[in-house]
Amino acid sequence: MALHLLCKDPESPNNGSPTLYYDDESRNYLLQGWRVTDSATRLSDLVIPEHETIVEFPSRLLRLFPVAGSRPQD
Numbered sequence: 001m002a003l004h005l006l007c008k009d010p011e012s013p014n015n016g017s018p019t020l021y022y023d024d025e026s027r028n029y030l031l032q033g034w035r036v037t038d039s040a041t042r043l044s045d046l047v048i049p050e051h052e053t054i055v056e057f058p059s060r061l062l063r064l065f066p067v068a069g070s071r072p073q074d
Contacts, residue, residue, distance in 0.1 A: 003030065007064035009057070018057035020065060033057040 006020045006029075018033040033055030036043060048054060 006066060009061050018061050031055055
């Protein structure tokens with residue numbers, strides 16, 4: 001498995017997340033973002049299975065995402 005860095009938030013302090021990766025084995029994307037912890041408010045209406053989580057990222061990162069439907073060459 002090889003993860004490929006696709007984009008990183010250029011405005012993130014300390015060169016941290018959010019960051020988008022592509023996994024060439026599973027052909028899925030991985031998004032490193034900020035953990036949403038205010039479950040009593042924004043997450044209260046969501047049904048989140050135990051094996052899943054919700055992450056948050058700024059809208060400015062969307063412009064760096066790959067074109068919808070495209071993926072890096074395998």
